Amino acid sequence: MARIxxxxxxxxxxxxxxxxxxxxxxxxxxAWEDGxxxxxxxxxxxxxxxxxxxxxxxxxxxxxxxxxxxxxxTGLSPAARNIAQVFQFPVVYDxxxxxxxxxxxxxxxxxxxxxxxxxxxxxxxxxxxxxMLHQRAAGLAADAKQKISVGRGLVRSDxxxxxxxxxxxxxxxxxxxRLRRNLKEIHARxxxxxxxxxxxxxxxxxxxxxxxxxxxGQIVQTGTPQELFEEPAHRFVGFFIxxxxxxxxxxxxxxxxxxxxxxTIVLGHxxxxxxxxxxxxxELGIRPEFLELHETPVAxxxxxxxxxxxxxxxxxxxxxRLGPHLLKAKLHEDAAVPQxxxxxxxxxxxxxxxxxxxxxx
Amino acid sequence: MSRSRVVVIVWxxxxxxxxxxxxxxxxxxxxxxxxxxxxxxxxxxLANYRTIFTDPSWYSGYINSLTYVGLNTLISLSVALPAAxxxxxxxxxxxxxxxxxxxxxxxxxxxxxxxPFFQLYQTIGLFDTHIAVAxxxxxxxxxxxxxxxxGFMSGVPKEIDETAYIDGYGxxxxxxxxxxxxxxxxxxxxxxFCFMFSWVELLLARTLTTVxxxxxxxxxxxxxxAAGMDWATLAAAxxxxxxxxxxxxxxxxxxxxxxxxxxxx
Amino acid sequence: MDKxxxxxxxxxxxxxxxxxxxxxxxxxxxxxxYAFQDILGPQDRYWVGTEWFREVLTDDALQEALLRxxxxxxxxxxxxxxxxxxxxxxxxxxxxxxxxxxxxxxxxLLIPWNVVGTIWQIFARGDIGLAGWFINGPLGLxxxxxxxxxxxxxxxxxxxxxxxxxxxxxxxxxxxxxxxDAYYQAASIDGASRWSVFRHIELPKMRGVLLIAVLLxxxxxxxxxxxxxxxxGGGPGNATTFLSIHLAKIAVGQFDLGPAAAISIxxxxxxxxxxxVFYNVMIRVGTGSSKR
Numbered sequence: 001m002a003r004i005x006x007x008x009x010x011x012x013x014x015x016x017x018x019x020x021x022x023x024x025x026x027x028x029x030x031a032w033e034d035g036x037x038x039x040x041x042x043x044x045x046x047x048x049x050x051x052x053x054x055x056x057x058x059x060x061x062x063x064x065x066x067x068x069x070x071x072x073x074t075g076l077s078p079a080a081r082n083i084a085q086v087f088q089f090p091v092v093y094d095x096x097x098x099x100x101x102x103x104x105x106x107x108x109x110x111x112x113x114x115x116x117x118x119x120x121x122x123x124x125x126x127x128x129x130x131x132m133l134h135q136r137a138a139g140l141a142a143d144a145k146q147k148i149s150v151g152r153g154l155v156r157s158d159x160x161x162x163x164x165x166x167x168x169x170x171x172x173x174x175x176x177x178r179l180r181r182n183l184k185e186i187h188a189r190x191x192x193x194x195x196x197x198x199x200x201x202x203x204x205x206x207x208x209x210x211x212x213x214x215x216x217g218q219i220v221q222t223g224t225p226q227e228l229f230e231e232p233a234h235r236f237v238g239f240f241i242x243x244x245x246x247x248x249x250x251x252x253x254x255x256x257x258x259x260x261x262x263x264t265i266v267l268g269h270x271x272x273x274x275x276x277x278x279x280x281x282x283e284l285g286i287r288p289e290f291l292e293l294h295e296t297p298v299a300x301x302x303x304x305x306x307x308x309x310x311x312x313x314x315x316x317x318x319x320x321r322l323g324p325h326l327l328k329a330k331l332h333e334d335a336a337v338p339q340x341x342x343x344x345x346x347x348x349x350x351x352x353x354x355x356x357x358x359x360x361x
Numbered sequence: 362m363s364r365s366r367v368v369v370i371v372w373x374x375x376x377x378x379x380x381x382x383x384x385x386x387x388x389x390x391x392x393x394x395x396x397x398x399x400x401x402x403x404x405x406x407l408a409n410y411r412t413i414f415t416d417p418s419w420y421s422g423y424i425n426s427l428t429y430v431g432l433n434t435l436i437s438l439s440v441a442l443p444a445a446x447x448x449x450x451x452x453x454x455x456x457x458x459x460x461x462x463x464x465x466x467x468x469x470x471x472x473x474x475x476x477p478f479f480q481l482y483q484t485i486g487l488f489d490t491h492i493a494v495a496x497x498x499x500x501x502x503x504x505x506x507x508x509x510x511x512g513f514m515s516g517v518p519k520e521i522d523e524t525a526y527i528d529g530y531g532x533x534x535x536x537x538x539x540x541x542x543x544x545x546x547x548x549x550x551x552x553x554f555c556f557m558f559s560w561v562e563l564l565l566a567r568t569l570t571t572v573x574x575x576x577x578x579x580x581x582x583x584x585x586x587a588a589g590m591d592w593a594t595l596a597a598a599x600x601x602x603x604x605x606x607x608x609x610x611x612x613x614x615x616x617x618x619x620x621x622x623x624x625x626x
Numbered sequence: 627m628d629k630x631x632x633x634x635x636x637x638x639x640x641x642x643x644x645x646x647x648x649x650x651x652x653x654x655x656x657x658x659x660y661a662f663q664d665i666l667g668p669q670d671r672y673w674v675g676t677e678w679f680r681e682v683l684t685d686d687a688l689q690e691a692l693l694r695x696x697x698x699x700x701x702x703x704x705x706x707x708x709x710x711x712x713x714x715x716x717x718x719x720x721x722x723x724x725x726x727x728x729x730x731x732x733x734x735l736l737i738p739w740n741v742v743g744t745i746w747q748i749f750a751r752g753d754i755g756l757a758g759w760f761i762n763g764p765l766g767l768x769x770x771x772x773x774x775x776x777x778x779x780x781x782x783x784x785x786x787x788x789x790x791x792x793x794x795x796x797x798x799x800x801x802x803x804x805x806x807d808a809y810y811q812a813a814s815i816d817g818a819s820r821w822s823v824f825r826h827i828e829l830p831k832m833r834g835v836l837l838i839a840v841l842l843x844x845x846x847x848x849x850x851x852x853x854x855x856x857x858x859g860g861g862p863g864n865a866t867t868f869l870s871i872h873l874a875k876i877a878v879g880q881f882d883l884g885p886a887a888a889i890s891i892x893x894x895x896x897x898x899x900x901x902x903v904f905y906n907v908m909i910r911v912g913t914g915s916s917k918r
Contacts, residue, residue, distance in 0.1 A: 058811050079817035091812040093826040104826075108817040152816060365716030372713055373730060376788065379749040380733070382756045386748065398759050440645055443638035451635035459639060461902070466650050468901045470849035472870035473890040476660075476877050477653030500649040503642055563740045563852050578738040592754065599741045606736025610729050 002068040002160035004032040004055060004193065009064035011050055017062065024050045025061075026217040032161070034069075035191040037184075039208035041198060043240070047217040048197045052163050055195065056083045068160050079108075084153025085163040089170060090145035094138040098129055101137050102151045109156075119155045126186060127151050143175045147182075154186065161193035168203065180207055201241050213237050229287070230350075235357040238285050244317070247291065247327045248354070249284045258284070260302075260323060283354045288330040290350035293318060294343040295336060301343035309337050320344065380603070386596035394592045409597035419598070422577030425491065426560065427605065429574065432495035434555040437502040438548065445510035446536065450519065463504040471564045474500065479568055491574045494566045498559045505558065506551050513547025514540075546616055553613045560606060577602055660887030678888035688889060690864065691872040695848060698783070698868060702847040705787050707840060710794025715828070717799055728799075731792045739789075743856025746785040750857075771858065775865035782854045782866055786847065794839045801835035802828060841904045848897065869893055 011025040020026065025047045032038055032055075040048045053059035054066060057078040065074045073081050084105075093101050099120055106116045124130045127147045132140070137148055146167055153162045164183075168176045184207065187194050198204050204211050205225040213221045213228065213236070221233040232238035238246030250261040294301060304327070308319040316331045322344065329344075331337060353361045386394055387409055388402040413419040447453070448460060478497055479488075487493040521543070525535040541548070567579040581598050661679070664672045682688050717731070718724045734742065750771055752758040761769040768774075771781040805827065813823050851870035854860070860867035860875065867875070873893060877886035 053811075056811075056815060058814070078811070078815045083815060085811070085815050087808040087812060089806060089808055091808050094830045095826050104818070104822075105816040108819065108822065149812070152812075363716065365712050367716075368712050369716035369727070372709075372791075373727075376730065376734065376792075378756065379745045379788065382749050383745050386754070394754050398754070398756070400756075436645070440641040444642040447635035447638035450629060451632040452629045453631070453633045453635040453639075456635075459643070463642070463646060465898055465901055466646055468845045468849075468897050469650070470851070470870050470873075470893060470897065472849070472851055472873045472877075473657070473894055474649075474653050475874065476883065476886065477656040478649075480656060481652055496645070497649060499645050503646050507642060557736055560736065561738045563738055578740045581740070581744065592748070595744060596748070599744055602738050602741045603733070603736070607729075607733060610732045610736060614725050614729050 002193065003034040003070075004161060005067040005070070006030045006054075007065045007067065009054065009061050009066070011047075011054060011059065011061045011063070023217055025054070027064075028219055030212075030219055030222075032193055032195060034193055037187045037194045037196070037207065037209045039196045039198060039204035039211045040214060041201060041204040041211050041240075042214035043199055046214045048199075048214055049165055051214070052085070052165055052195065052197050055161070056085045056163050057081045058085075082156065082158050082160045083163060084156060084159045084161070086146065086149045086153060086165065086167045088166045090142055090149050092137040092140070092145045092148050094136075096137055097134050098137050098140070098144075098148060099124070099133040101148050102129075102155050105152050105156055116155075119157070123151045123154045126154070126189075127182065142170045143172065143179060146171060146179065150183070150186075154190075159192060161195060164194070164196040166198055167196075168198075176203075183207065201243075205241075213240065215240075231352070231359065232285065233359045235283065235285070235354055238287075238352075238354075242287060242289075244288055244328045244330075246285045246287050249286075249322070249325055249327070251282050251284050253282055258282070260325075280356045283357075284346065285352040285354055286346050286350060288317070288328040290347055291327065291329040292345040292347060293320070293329050293331060293335075293338065294345065295338040297343050298345055301345050304342055304344045306338055306340055306342050318342075383596050383599050386592060387600045389593055391591060391593045409593045410601070412594055413597055413601060419577075419580060422575060422580035423601070425570070425574050426566075426576040426578070429491040429494040429498070429566070429576070430556055430559040432491055433498045433502055433559040434552050436495060436499055437506045437555045438552060440499075441503055441506035441510055441551070442541070442548075443536070445507045445514055446540070448507065448511045449514035450522065460507075463507055467501050467504040467508075469500065471562070474565065475568050478565060482569055488569065489571045489573050489575075493569045494574060494576070495559075497565045497569055498562060500565075501562075502555045502558055506555055509551045509554060510544070510547055513544045513550075517543055549613060550616050553609060553616070556609055557606070657887045657890050660883045661891050664884055674884065678884040679892070682885050682888045682892065685885075687864070687867075687872060688892075691867055691869050694867065695869045698850070699844055699847040701783055702786055702790070703840060703843055705783070706791045706794050706843055707836070709787065710791050710839065711798050711832070711836075713791065713795040714798030714802055714832075715824070717795070719803065728796070731795055731799075734789050734792055735796075737789075739852035740856050742785065742789050743853040746781065746788070746853075747857045750781050773862055775862055778858045778862060778866050782857060785853060785857065786850070789853065790843060790846070794843065797835040797839045798832050801832040805831045837904075837907065841901075844904070845897065845901065848900075 006028055009025065009028045009030075010023055012023045014022055017023055028051075040051065042048050050059060054061050057066075057073070057076060057080075061074065065072055067073065068081065078085070093104060096104065102120045102123055103116050106119060111119075120133075121130070124133055127150065129144070129147055129151060132144065137145065140148075150162075150164075150167070153159060168179060171179060180203065183194070183196075186192075196204070196207050198207075205228075209224065210222060211225055211228055212219055213234075215234070215236045221228060221237045223231070223233075228237055228241050232241065232246060235246075235248065238248070251258040252261055253259075292298075293306075297303075302322065305321040306318055307321050307326075310317045310319075311333075314333050316333060316335060316337060318329045318331060318337055320327045320329060320342070327344070352359055385400070385402060388405045388407070389399070390404070390406060390408070393399065393403060448456065474497075482488045482493045482497075487496075517540070521539070522535065525539050530539070563576065563578045566576045570576065570579070577598065581595055581602075662673065662675060664674050713731070717727045737745070749755045750758045752762050752770055758769060758771075761767050769777050771777040809827050809831075810823065813827060818826070849870055850868055851874065854866050854868060855871055855874075858866045860871045873886060873889050876882050876889065
């Protein structure tokens with residue numbers, strides 16, 4: 001178990017990176033606390049897997065250092081780092097039985113046989129693999145194979161961290177939640193540092209204590225699922241997390257307050273103070289869940305056209321037009337939804353202000 | 362450097378030495394070859410190559426070989442394509458037996474077919490024609506082509522066929538405009554192997570020809586004469602038989618690994 | 627993949643059937659005709675039953691050729707399969723080096739078989755060949771493949787290794803390239819040794835291609851004719867007279883059509899039996915590994 005620190009880390013796959021776009025991973029300083037369950041979330045190609053492979057040692061960073069509990073391991077091989085990694089596609093050794101697969105990492109490290117057997121039995125029990133210990137690994141279904149991959153990481157009592165690279169991609173949907181719950185139990189029991197790479201926000205939010213969001217080679221925010229939901233630090237996070245994503249409204253700040261771009265509507269908002277003196281692109285962000293929609297005029301209400309209402313069972317989703325801008329509002333299933341016209345209210349406590357895509361208030 | 366890398370380097374030296382020696386001899390005169398061993402030609406000459414390129418009885422051998430090899434590749438591909446499709450998509454009476462029987466022909470020793478082929482092609486009046494050799498080589502190339510193509514076709518999801526049929530495509534149009542383009546690389550790999558096995562085969566080719574369709578490899582036996590072996594011309598002719606193969610490999614180099622990967626050779 | 631039952635598929639197979647049958651069945655009928663008859667002229671033939679078979683099966687020359695053939699094919703497999711695997715492991719996997727190695731490796735496979743014979747006939751000669759000269763001169767060994775049976779065997783074996791190991795190497799190389807990177811990464815994380823990686827990842831993943839390599843090398847070496855014929859003509863004596871050479875000697879050399887046909891049938895049956903066994907093994911292994 002270890003605290004994993006990345007210092008001034010950057011990586012480019014090409015030989016001589018010059019421009020910023022050459023970097024698959026832009027400069028990062030980050031620490032994974034010991035025993036945390038992290039999800040590394042981001043769209044395909046954002047650098048998640050690169051980051052993971054740098055931690056495990058499969059990729060050597062072109063710049064910066066990797067520290068395990070303060071010890072520099074940048075030059076060490078994956079085996080020397082004591083890392084376990086589970087890949088997108090299950091890797092099992094076809095020639096071996098399930099039990100031999102689990103024992104393999106321990107055998108390679110020359111542990112006494114009795115201890116190996118003990119550990120294998122324990123891990124197999126935990127992963128519900130006990131009945132098939134003597135079966136050949138080759139013929140098993142994808143979820144069992146993926147459990148074996150996890151098991152090969154868990155048998156080692158000395159692992160610094162277990163890394164998962166989208167491990168549920170090839171697992172049937174109805175088995176996904178079981179395996180994920182399995183992983184949570186294991187984490188609760190051993191408190192190993194877990195890093196779980198995924199592009200699926202549900203997976204990330206249900207699995208992790210802390211979610212690290214990456215975008216275009218950079219870590220844009222780290223926080224609990226709730227923080228990411230309520231205080232997206234970056235336009236991208238607001239957009240990427242939540243379904244549908246956060247609404248963004250371009251605004252202009254002046255002495256009177258914030259004026260909605262392209263309209264004559266002025267918002268008398270306390271956020272206006274923060275916007276004061278800021279240049280550059282300003283935007284208001286509000287989650288569809290927090291946007292209020294009234295049938296009759298209300299204080300601070302803005303009149304908007306209701307263009308579509310979808311009834312999605314336990315909630316209703318309204319599409320609203322405000323000047324040139326489209327907004328989504330997620331409403332209670334029993335809520336009365338105005339026809340054609342309605343009055344929007346942006347609750348100040350739930351409304352965020354972004355400058356150049358970054359949260360300022 | 363890893364041990365297996367060393368083995369590879371030693372191997373390539375071993376692979377190239379005999380080829381170098383042939384090339385070396387092709388640039389010498391017979392007098393120099395027989396007067397003692399020289400690692401490089403003392404008086405390099407292209408005379409041997411000139412002999413081959415100016416004498417019709419020599420260069421027509423190349424034309425003959427390339428003609429029947431080309432014909433064979435064409436025939437093998439055009440009959441194997443529909444058959445491979447049938448094997449990859451349908452179950453039908455006797456399919457497994459048919460497939461196995463085809464494969465046994467790939468394994469059949471050419472020597473067994475020498476005499477029967479000779480008589481067969483004499484009887485039907487095709488003896489000493491390019492088409493005779495091309496047809497004879499179908500014996501091993503057609504089964505091979507079916508085998509390789511079936512492997513590639515099995516990799517194409519069946520849903521593509523079904524979608525096309527639902528969209529109102531008939532079989533011929535679907536096959537030619539949708540399916541064949543999908544397995545382009547497979548067809549390339551198959552053509553490569555057909556070319557290869559037809560090009561290197563001599564026993565049948567020589568048996569079925571005398572003058573008009575005589576392959577280059579058979580022409581090479583001419584170098585034995587009353588005056589002794591014409592080593593220099595033999596070597597030059599040998600070098601020239603390597604060239605077409607080398608060119609073909611160069612063009613398909615990116616597909617070789619893929620073709621072999623299917624394990625269907 | 628699930629296949630649909632459809633007997634109309636025969637229409638698609640028909641052209642292949644016709645063209646292969648023309649080349650395989652008609653000649654086979656001819657062979658059978660000869661094997662059971664003594665044919666002296668178009669109108670002058672006698673039924674001889676199994677006489678030719680009895681004659682050739684009790685013939686020492688055939689038995690010796692068969693024995694030689696088995697020894698040769700075994701030797702070929704024992705050398706070429708391990709060597710091919712080692713070469714495949716050592717070949718560069720990407721970049722310009724990989725292309726160059728592939729092209730070079732495939733080169734011997736595209737040389738006409740009699741030219742392969744010619745190359746080695748020249749290369750191994752004591753007077754004008756580099757190898758022959760080197761072994762006799764600097765190495766000081768007495769080597770002459772036209773006079774000494776052992777030397778002739780070594781020459782033909784080395785030639786076959788030169789000619790056909792690349793096929794094994796290329797098959798294995800392709801098998802290796804098909805292994806996803808994750809396997810190597812997992813092994814390196816599990817702390818596996820180089821040998822473990824080979825034993826538990828590379829070898830099992832090459833199983834399919836290796837079986838095909840064994841099958842092809844066995845069958846092709848079993849029917850070898852052109853290359854040794856060019857180099858030694860089956861000699862010295864009968865030392866390198868393999869089955870095909872023996873058969874051709876009788877059929878074309880002596881024009882003994884009856885015995886030649888009988889040998890052909892025996893020869894073909896041996897091949898058929900062996901390919902049937904191999905084919906079934908391959909099918910079993912094939913379905914076993916497709917579950918991956």
